Amino acid sequence: MVWCLRVTILSLVISQGADGRGKPEVVSVVGRAGESAVLGCDLLPPAGRPPLHVIEWLRFGFLLPIFIQFGLYSPRIDPDYVGRVRLQKGASLQIEGLRAEDQGWYECRVLFLDQHSPEDDSANGSWVHLTVNSPPQFLETPPQVLEVQELEPVTLRCVARGSPQPQVTWKLRGQDLGQGQGQVQVRNGTLWIRQVERGSSGVYTCQASSSEGSASHATQLLVLGPPVIVVPPKNSTVNASQDVSLACRAEAYPTNLTYSWFQDNINVFHISRLQPRVRILVDGSLRLQATQPDDTGRYTCVPSNGLRRPPSASAYLTVLYPAQVTAMPPETPLPVGMRGVIRCPVRANPPLLFVSWTKDGQALQLDKLPGWSQGPEGSLIIALGNEDALGEYSCTPYNSLGTAGPSPVTRVLLKAPPAFLERPKEEYFQEVGRELLIPCSAQGDPPPAISWAKVGRGLQGQAQVDSNSSLILRPLTKEANGRWECTASNAVAQVATTTQVYVLGTSPHVVTNVSVVPLPKGANVSWEPGFDGGYLQRFSVWYTPLAKRPDRTHHDWVSLAVPVGAAYLLVPGLQPHTQYQFSVLAQNKLGSGPFSEIILSAPEGLPTTPAAPRLPPTEMPPPLSPPRGLVAVRTPRGVLLHWEPPELVPETLDGYVLEGRQGSQGWEVLDGAVAGTELQLLVPGLIKDVLYEFRLVALAGSYVSEPSNTANVSTSGLEVYPSRTQLPGLLPQPVLAGVVGGVCFLGVAVLVSILAACLTNRRRAARRRRKRLRQDAPLIFSPPGKSAPRRNTSVDENYEWDSEFPGDMELLETLNLGLTGLRPRPEAEPELDAKVPEEGSGLPTTAQAPGPEARCAALREEFLAFRRRRDATRARLPVYRQPVPHPEQATLL
Numbered sequence: 001m002v003w004c005l006r007v008t009i010l011s012l013v014i015s016q017g018a019d020g021r022g023k024p025e026v027v028s029v030v031g032r033a034g035e036s037a038v039l040g041c042d043l044l045p046p047a048g049r050p051p052l053h054v055i056e057w058l059r060f061g062f063l064l065p066i067f068i069q070f071g072l073y074s075p076r077i078d079p080d081y082v083g084r085v086r087l088q089k090g091a092s093l094q095i096e097g098l099r100a101e102d103q104g105w106y107e108c109r110v111l112f113l114d115q116h117s118p119e120d121d122s123a124n125g126s127w128v129h130l131t132v133n134s135p136p137q138f139l140e141t142p143p144q145v146l147e148v149q150e151l152e153p154v155t156l157r158c159v160a161r162g163s164p165q166p167q168v169t170w171k172l173r174g175q176d177l178g179q180g181q182g183q184v185q186v187r188n189g190t191l192w193i194r195q196v197e198r199g200s201s202g203v204y205t206c207q208a209s210s211s212e213g214s215a216s217h218a219t220q221l222l223v224l225g226p227p228v229i230v231v232p233p234k235n236s237t238v239n240a241s242q243d244v245s246l247a248c249r250a251e252a253y254p255t256n257l258t259y260s261w262f263q264d265n266i267n268v269f270h271i272s273r274l275q276p277r278v279r280i281l282v283d284g285s286l287r288l289q290a291t292q293p294d295d296t297g298r299y300t301c302v303p304s305n306g307l308r309r310p311p312s313a314s315a316y317l318t319v320l321y322p323a324q325v326t327a328m329p330p331e332t333p334l335p336v337g338m339r340g341v342i343r344c345p346v347r348a349n350p351p352l353l354f355v356s357w358t359k360d361g362q363a364l365q366l367d368k369l370p371g372w373s374q375g376p377e378g379s380l381i382i383a384l385g386n387e388d389a390l391g392e393y394s395c396t397p398y399n400s401l402g403t404a405g406p407s408p409v410t411r412v413l414l415k416a417p418p419a420f421l422e423r424p425k426e427e428y429f430q431e432v433g434r435e436l437l438i439p440c441s442a443q444g445d446p447p448p449a450i451s452w453a454k455v456g457r458g459l460q461g462q463a464q465v466d467s468n469s470s471l472i473l474r475p476l477t478k479e480a481n482g483r484w485e486c487t488a489s490n491a492v493a494q495v496a497t498t499t500q501v502y503v504l505g506t507s508p509h510v511v512t513n514v515s516v517v518p519l520p521k522g523a524n525v526s527w528e529p530g531f532d533g534g535y536l537q538r539f540s541v542w543y544t545p546l547a548k549r550p551d552r553t554h555h556d557w558v559s560l561a562v563p564v565g566a567a568y569l570l571v572p573g574l575q576p577h578t579q580y581q582f583s584v585l586a587q588n589k590l591g592s593g594p595f596s597e598i599i600l601s602a603p604e605g606l607p608t609t610p611a612a613p614r615l616p617p618t619e620m621p622p623p624l625s626p627p628r629g630l631v632a633v634r635t636p637r638g639v640l641l642h643w644e645p646p647e648l649v650p651e652t653l654d655g656y657v658l659e660g661r662q663g664s665q666g667w668e669v670l671d672g673a674v675a676g677t678e679l680q681l682l683v684p685g686l687i688k689d690v691l692y693e694f695r696l697v698a699l700a701g702s703y704v705s706e707p708s709n710t711a712n713v714s715t716s717g718l719e720v721y722p723s724r725t726q727l728p729g730l731l732p733q734p735v736l737a738g739v740v741g742g743v744c745f746l747g748v749a750v751l752v753s754i755l756a757a758c759l760t761n762r763r764r765a766a767r768r769r770r771k772r773l774r775q776d777a778p779l780i781f782s783p784p785g786k787s788a789p790r791r792n793t794s795v796d797e798n799y800e801w802d803s804e805f806p807g808d809m810e811l812l813e814t815l816n817l818g819l820t821g822l823r824p825r826p827e828a829e830p831e832l833d834a835k836v837p838e839e840g841s842g843l844p845t846t847a848q849a850p851g852p853e854a855r856c857a858a859l860r861e862e863f864l865a866f867r868r869r870r871d872a873t874r875a876r877l878p879v880y881r882q883p884v885p886h887p888e889q890a891t892l893l
Contacts, residue, residue, distance in 0.1 A: 026127050031098045032212075033134035033163075041091035041108030041126055052113040055091045060105035067093060095130075100163060103132040135213035136166035141206065142219045148196045150225030150307075156191040158217060160208030166215075171205040196223050201253065226310050227252035227303040233286075233315035239401075240321040241290050248284040248301035248313065255305070259284040262300045293321045293347065323348035323397035324404035332393070332410045334385040335417035335492040342380040342412060344395035352378060353398050358406070360391045385414060417493035418448035424486060424499035429864075430476050432505045438471040440497070442488035449490070455483040455498065478506040481531050504534035508586035508593035511539070516582050516601035519570075523601050526568035527584050535588040538562065541569045546579035546600065555581070574603040624650060624703040627696045632711035638684035639692065639713050645679065646698050646705060652676075657697040658683075659707070662690055670694075689716050 031037030039057070044050050057067040059078075066078035067085055077085060081095070088094045091110055095102060109125045140159035148154045160166045168189030170177045179186050183194045189208075193200055201223040207216040231249035238244045250257055259280055261268045268278045268286070273294060279287040284303060288295065296319045304310035326345045334340030344355050355378030357364040364380075366372050371383030378397060382389050389412050396406040421441045430436040442448045450469035464472040473480050481503040487496045509530030517524040525541050539562040544555045562569045574580060579602050586593040628644040645653065653676035659667045660683070674681060674696075686692060691714045698705040 026129065028129045028131065030131045030133065031095075033098050033100055033132055035098055036094060036096045037098055037130060037132075038088060039093045039095065039106050039108070039128040039130060040089075041093065041110075041128075043108060043110040043126065044090040050112075054111040054113070055087065056109040056111065057085075057093050058107045058109065060107070065109075098132050100132050100134045100161075103130055103163065105129055132163060133212050134163045136160045136162035136208035136210050136215045138206075138208060138215060138217055141217040144218065145220050145222065147222045147224055150198065150223050151195055154193045154196055154200075154221070156204055156206070156219055156221075158189045158191075158206035158208070160189070160215065162208070162210050162212060164210050164212070166208040166210040168206060168208050171207065172202055196221075198223055198225055198228055222253050224253060224307060226308045227257055227305055229301070229303065229311050229313045232313035233299065233301055235316045235318070237318040237320065238291055240293060240319055243287070243289050244291055244317065245288075246286040246299055246301070246315055246317070248286065248303070250284060250303035250311070252303070252305045252307075254307075257284070257303050257305050260302045260304070261286045262302065263295075264297045265300070268299075288317075291317075291319045293319055293324075293349065295319050296349065318349070320349050320401060322401040322404045323352055323399040325395065325397060325407035328395070328407040328410050330408070330410060331413055333413050333415040333492045334382065334389055336385050336414050338385055338417050338493055340382045340385040340389065340492070341375070342382070342393055342410070344378045344380075344397065344407060346378055346395075346397040348397060348399040350400045353400065354378070355398070356396045358394045358396075364393075387414070390414065415490070415492045416443070416445035418442045418444040418488035418490055418495050420488065420495065420497060423497050424471075424484075427500045427502065429502045429504055430473075432478060432503050433475050436471075436473040436476050436480075436501065437466075438473075438484065438486075438499060438501075439468070440471065440486035440488075441469055442495070444488070444490045444492075446490050448488040451487045451489075453485050453487070454480075455485055473501070476503055478503055478509070478533070481506070481509065502531065502534070505590065506533035507591040508532050508537040508588050510594045511584045511586055511596045514582070514584055514596045514599050516599045518601050518604050520604050521576055522570060522572045522574050523580065523582070523603055524568060524570050525582055525584065525599075527596065529567055530586060530593065532586075533588055533590060533593075535590065536564075537586050537588040537593075538564055539567070539569075540585050540587070541571060542583045542585060542595070543571060543574075543580050545575070546581055559585075576603050578602060624648065624698055624700050624705040626705040627656065627698055627708040630694065630696055630708045630711045632692075632694055632713040634713060634715070635682070638682050638686060639694070641681045641683060641694060641696075641711065643679060643696055643708065645676075649698075649700050650703055652700065654699045654701065657699065658694065659697065660692060660694045662687075662692060667695070686715050690714070 027040055029037050029039055041055075041057075044053070052071070055067075055069040056065045058065045062078065064078070065076075066081050067087075068076040069087060075087075084096045086094055091108055093106070093108070106128045107125055108128065138158060138160045140157060142156045142158070146154070146156075156170075158168050158170075160168055170186050170191045177184060177186055177191070183197075183200075185192050185194075189206070191204060191206075201221055204219045204221055205216055206219070207214060227250035229248065229250045231247050233246040233248050236244055236246065246261075248259060248261075250259075261278075261280060263271060263274065268274045273292070274288070277289045279289075281287060284301065286299065286301070296317060298314050298316050300312050300314040302310050302312045323346055326347055328345060332342050334342070344357075346352055346355065355374070357374075357380060366374060369388075373381045373383075375381055378395065380393070392409045392411050394406050394409050396403055419442060421443055422439045424438045424440055428436060428438060440450060440452070442450060450465070452463055452465055452471045454463065464474065466472055469486075471484065471486070480501055483498050483500050485496050485498045487494060489495075509532075511527040511530050513528040515526050517526075523543075525543075527539075529537065529539070540559045541562060542557045542559045544557045548555055560569060560571060571582075579600055582599045582601060584596040625646040625648040627646055630641065630643040633640045633642065641658075655676045656674040656678070657669060658671040658674055658681060660670045661667045670683065671681070676699075683694070691712065694711045694713070696708040698708075
């Protein structure tokens with residue numbers, strides 16, 4: 001700012017002159033740095049001897065003159081100009097060795113000593129502007145070599161001066177970077193890289209240019225980072241005994257690279273079979289000599305220079321070799337009287353084509369040995385182990401490259417398969433907390449090993465096996481309820497047997513297979529009950545919207561009681577198109593079981609009848625083709641049907657419906673629930689000397705196929721099969737008449753029993769009403785015949801069990817007791833520790849409390865009687881179940 005002010009003042013002085021009457025001449029002189037320049041001054045007279053005078057040269061910005069000459073005295077010179085200035089041609093000043101800092105304004109003054117007017121002194125002077133042109137010079141440059149860690153920023157700065165002012169540019173590998181973009185930017189001669197990458201390495205050139213010339217400076221940027229694989233290995237295939245090389249070349253800085261190779265994640269130098277045959281060359285490639293079949297696998301190259309995580313590249317090496325036997329055992333045991341297998345352990349690449357066998361040195365001809373066959377892997381399969389299988393066997397495998405030779409001989413021995421000496425019973429009933437011992441023993445040659453396992457969910461820390469291989473459940477817990485399997489296995493075979501354990505005196509088990517069918521403003525919930533723990537169980541359905549209320553921190557669950565004996569419930573009054581959570585809870589008089597899984601479902605809106613959209617031909621649902629190739633074969637037990645599955649199935653095949661007819665009669669459904677995985681079915685109960693026709697219909701979702709081809713079979717000349725068929729038309733007329741008469745008699749008996757039960761129920765209901773007036777016990781299930789109450793409560797609310805059953809349950813029990821001829825049960829079930837045994841249990845009544853064995857026996861009899869009544873009741877109650885495909889689950893909060 002000060003220099004601008006000085007230049008402005010100087011310009012005014014020059015333009016106006018000393019007195020404002022004139023303007024002295026301004027001269028501009030241009031010189032080059034290092035050369036000389038003359039600053040002219042013509043203030044002395046052109047001819048003659050000038051009067052006595054003093055010559056001064058002043059420079060703008062300097063306090064004192066830079067040059068003063070008086071007469072013949074030595075001049076006074078500024079220290080910056082000593083040795084570089086002298087007068088020439090009168091008062092002109094010559095400057096040698098010009099410098100860039102010499103550029104500026106100079107004033108020449110001549111003072112005549114015989115003049116006494118100050119006005120003349122001030123007018124005596126002239127101005128000269130000296131311009132010194134210089135080539136560009138760098139004031140600041142980055143180092144010639146710069147190392148930067150990968151992914152770090154870097155700044156390269158170049159500052160240059162010169163006259164005129166030079167322009168600074170940057171180049172990389174000869175390409176001008178301009179202003180840069182993205183990761184690289186150039187501003188005012190400074191290069192900035194936001195994040196250095198491997199590709200950022202190279203020589204960066206800074207160039208300063210002007211009309212006086214140019215100057216450049218180079219900086220090599222080295223990026224420190226892990227190696228980069230530029231030549232990865234490739235998959236290779238070689239024959240056995242050949243050499244192979246797998247290339248691997250990497251680049252990195254620093255360049256102290258080391259290469260490691262791995263086969264299936266194991267260093268090749270740590271594999272004993274590879275150590276003498278493997279080499280890693282300087283260029284990183286792997287050299288493997290005399291390849292073997294075991295050399296097949298994935299090889300991985302890992303170059304490293306010690307920086308961060310090294311890269312890797314893999315290739316698969318395939319070694320081709322003739323088929324060969326790996327390890328033939330010297331002896332092969334076969335089970336006596338059972339199916340046995342003589343294995344030929346083979347490996348081959350290319351794949352195995354066939355295996356030839358010899359027995360006792362002679363070629364084995366399987367077509368002459370009934371029941372003998374060869375498996376796809378070349379093993380011998382013997383349908384029945386007997387003395388014909390004894391001998392010495394050898395196998396020779398072949399592939400497209402040939403064979404490595406026959407196997408060593410294996411001698412076949414006959415061994416006794418496991419056979420159970422003592423099997424567990426089909427069912428065990430035991431009280432919770434007690435000890436249950438389930439025996440299981442077997443014999444065989446060699447002696448078999450016995451193991452126990454729970455079918456389904458395992459049991460942790462409870463199952464024990466004693467020295468006699470018996471299962472010990474001590475103490476018996478609720479989780480032990482279920483099916484257990486005892487397995488006996490030895491070197492030749494494995495056999496298994498199962499038993500069902502019922503743990504009595506527990507709360508109910510969790511219900512399974514919960515499904516929710518959305519309905520208009522409602523939902524139908526169905527499930528499969530779990531084990532009831534030995535007591536009558538009842539269910540309640542819990543539901544709540546999936547979204548919480550804004551003013552509540554938890555879900556508000558609503559529970560609905562389920563009628564006794566039902567395994568489904570219609571939940572009404574739901575909001576359409578709103579996601580709900582559903583869960584089912586089972587309870588008996590001992591408490592509540594765990595909640596079932598949570599099922600999500602959204603009720604539908606009110607049904608409408610819009611026009612059905614017409615699908616384009618490409619979106620029409622595919623049809624369901626019928627089963628193929630139905631064939632009927634007569635067997636001693638009935639007619640065996642074989643068929644092939646449909647060719648075209650639009651979705652998962654649900655099953656088949658079997659239809660049949662006798663002679664010219666109409667078609668009847670013999671079996672409406674044939675599994676979709678079945679391809680054969682046995683039809684028993686046919687009559688002698690009758691022509692039967694059978695056909696199948698396939699089911700898939702909502703699709704029903706056309707009937708299959710008809711299979712005919714005649715029973716002429718055969719004995720009468722056991723009559724167990726489900727087709728009424730296939731029964732003889734006398735048998736059918738007897739069945740109809742029996743059904744009519746049973747209906748009359750049921751009607752009489754119902755009337756008697758109604759009378760008994762009225763009397764019991766009156767007694768219980770009086771009893772409830774005395775003790776107001778809480779109820780959680782609604783009486784039948786009324787709408788089920790709803791309760792808003794939290795999930796963790798404790799429920800109390802009402803030991804008094806509703807009247808319709810007593811009616812059902814009375815009906816079942818009347819049908820089975822049993823005596824009616826007392827009004828209240830005794831607890832496990834009750835001293836009075838249940839009526840009809842067959843146990844004598846004593847004044848003393850029964851022992852544990854008697855209580856367990858009574859509990860078992862009570863459970864068996866209840867299960868019979870329950871099964872009979874469920875058979876007479878309607879059950880509405882519709883599966884929901886793939887219901888989602890949510891967490892019960």
